[in-house]
């Protein structure tokens with residue numbers, strides 16, 4: 397009979413085999429069909445909003461890794477329990493694996509755009525995982541294989557021989573084993589258990605109605621442990637290799653092959669002085685690799701520009717379908733636009749400014765000719781994610797783009813390659829569809845985009861905000877003149893004024909750096925004569941319409957945080 401520790405280990409190894417062997421299969425069927433990713437994707441779509449907020453708050457943009465690691469740990473726990481169950485009744489363990497297979501298959505098949513082949517990784521993985529569990533618990537790799545050990549000790553001639561051979565080694569054999577360096581890989585039996593444990597072991601062993609020959613255990617245990625090592629190693633190789641292969645099937649090569657056309661209308665140059673270039677102050681233009689990333693995709697969608705198509709359809713008189721080349725052939729405009737996430741807390745960094753190259757969405761919509769009443773344009777991504785943008789906003793003349801370029805490069809894959817939406821003045825969740833393949837004209841009454849049923853507002857204009865970047869909270873600037881600086885934004889309206897105050901004193905007007913347009917954030921600075929002691933700095937911005945940020949703190953849900961960014965420093 398297999399011990400509890402071994403049974404739990406067998407369960408975990410079976411799970412590792414299941415997940416590892418599913419990976420190479422997923423190379424053929426697509427990374428989203430791998431069980432962990434498929435189930436993780438469902439979890440992302442299903443977890444209650446507060447939990448997701450918590451995850452973003454705690455793990456920031458590492459929330460996905462946290463989710464996968466958490467899922468893996470949870471799975472390991474379940475697998476150990478399944479191993480224990482299997483030791484009592486194998487069918488129970490196998491049924492547990494089958495249940496996980498059903499979960500994996502269901503998750504993979506319900507992902508947007510899935511086909512029947514997506515069931516394969518879970519099925520193959522579960523099959524091999526089940527086989528592994530059987531082999532360890534009741535099959536040839538069992539630390540106490542049924543075939544051999546269900547015989548009474550001393551029954552067979554070879555067994556008797558072993559018993560005899562070992563009998564002479566005396567009671568100290570175990571200690572010899574443990575002390576002998578040369579025996580590193582050799583069977584190790586633990587010292588005789590204390591009486592209580594022995595009783596427990598005995599109890600575990602009784603249901604079979606037999607007593608194992610103690611001297612046989614090292615033989616079969618060695619086989620068991622070797623099996624554990626070999627199968628774990630093989631599953632790891634299969635898993636990592638499959639993962640690596642899947643990565644090679646990605647679109648980074650296709651991305652590198654893209655040559656962006658020159659813009660018909662280049663972006664206005666960044667005015668001198670727009671970037672104060674202060675340490676710790678966010679640069680006016682955010683480099684691509686530092687640009688925040690927020691999306692629901694557990695694996696970054698790999699969209700081949702050769703097969704990419706954009707359909708503009710729904711309530712339009714002229715449905716349009718465009719290829720990537722069609723898009724690139726159109727006159728491109730280039731614009732600086734600051735993108736912000738609705739989940740950005742006061743003082744947070746889920747915001748960035750980039751130079752985007754793309755085709756005005758307005759021109760495409762004008763050609764498609766929306767019907768009256770089609771007040772919502774639903775951007776739909778390859779991964780099924782959707783956002784709903786007011787048709788009026790997309791047609792009011794602002795630089796809403798179907799973007800292909802970001803800061804002079806094709807869009808990074810994480811940021812939506814080959815094509816995404818960028819709409820000045822709206823939070824990303826209602827406007828910035830990455831990996832976009834459809835623009836569907838509908839109405840707000842008829843369709844709720846991804847985040848709306850999850851408690852977020854259907855309308856998401858960016859709220860006026862300001863942030864202190866320097867000095868940092870809890871820093872210790874020296875007494876004397878201190879440059880207080882940060883960024884402020886009110887995309888498409890523009891920032892009129894930024895004010896700073898110290899310790900609830902009078903508001904002082906900060907100096908605004910120039911900006912390219914009202915669609916980007918602006919840097920501000922204010923010279924503070926800092927006196928020793930603890931001080932609280934606060935900032936607030938007023939937009940071009942004269943509206944000042946409210947002091948009242950409101951949470952990010954349902955339509956963006958409000959409140960004044962406040963930092964406390966100790967002047968030395």
Ligand SMILES: Nc1nc2c(c(=O)[nH]1)N[C@H]1C(S)=C(S)[C@@H](COP(=O)(O)O)O[C@H]1N2
Nearest residue numbers: 688689690691692737777781824825828830
């Ligand atoms: N396909 C897809 N596009 C998406 C999202 C998503 O989850 N899936 N998230 C949106 C949100 S909430 C934001 S804030 C922006 C962020 O864009 P970035 O990752 O390029 O900064 O993308 C938007 N586009």
Ligand SMILES: [Mo]
Nearest residue numbers: 737738824825
């Ligand atoms: Mo967002």
